[in-house]
Amino acid sequence: MQDRKLKAICSLHDLRHASYLTRQISLKGQACSALVFLFEGKPYSYVNHCMHMQRPLDCEQDAIFDGTGKFLRCSMHGFIFDPTTGECQSPVCLGQRLQALRLQEIDGMVFFAEKHLALLV
Numbered sequence: 001m002q003d004r005k006l007k008a009i010c011s012l013h014d015l016r017h018a019s020y021l022t023r024q025i026s027l028k029g030q031a032c033s034a035l036v037f038l039f040e041g042k043p044y045s046y047v048n049h050c051m052h053m054q055r056p057l058d059c060e061q062d063a064i065f066d067g068t069g070k071f072l073r074c075s076m077h078g079f080i081f082d083p084t085t086g087e088c089q090s091p092v093c094l095g096q097r098l099q100a101l102r103l104q105e106i107d108g109m110v111f112f113a114e115k116h117l118a119l120l121v
């Protein structure tokens with residue numbers, strides 16, 4: 001029987017063919033957007049809110065990585081984040097982190113594994 005807290009997002013195949021995906025979610029009753037992406041072959045997900053001004057990282061551009069592909073980059077003011085931890089590398093928010101969302105892979109599918117998360121349409 002499938003764990004009830006698992007919510008299917010997409011296949012790993014889908015993630016390999018997209019630079020990132022977004023999903024509308026409810027987290028502890030709050031509607032928000034989640035980013036899902038592969039980095040060095042591993043899937044990651046964060047709430048799509050930059051801690052600088054609470055804007056979605058892709059609010060100005062349809063992209064979440066900087067030119068090097070090594071850092072997440074907020075398109076509003078260019079703050080960058082470690083994709084593996086969500087930790088901000090830019091001086092104003094140095095050390096603050098994007099809110100990570102737990103994922104689980106099962107048989108090539110990627111799931112949210114957060115108890116208080118629901119997928120919205």
Ligand code: FES
Nearest residue numbers: 050052074076077
């Ligand atoms: S809102 Fe993200 S860097 Fe300013």
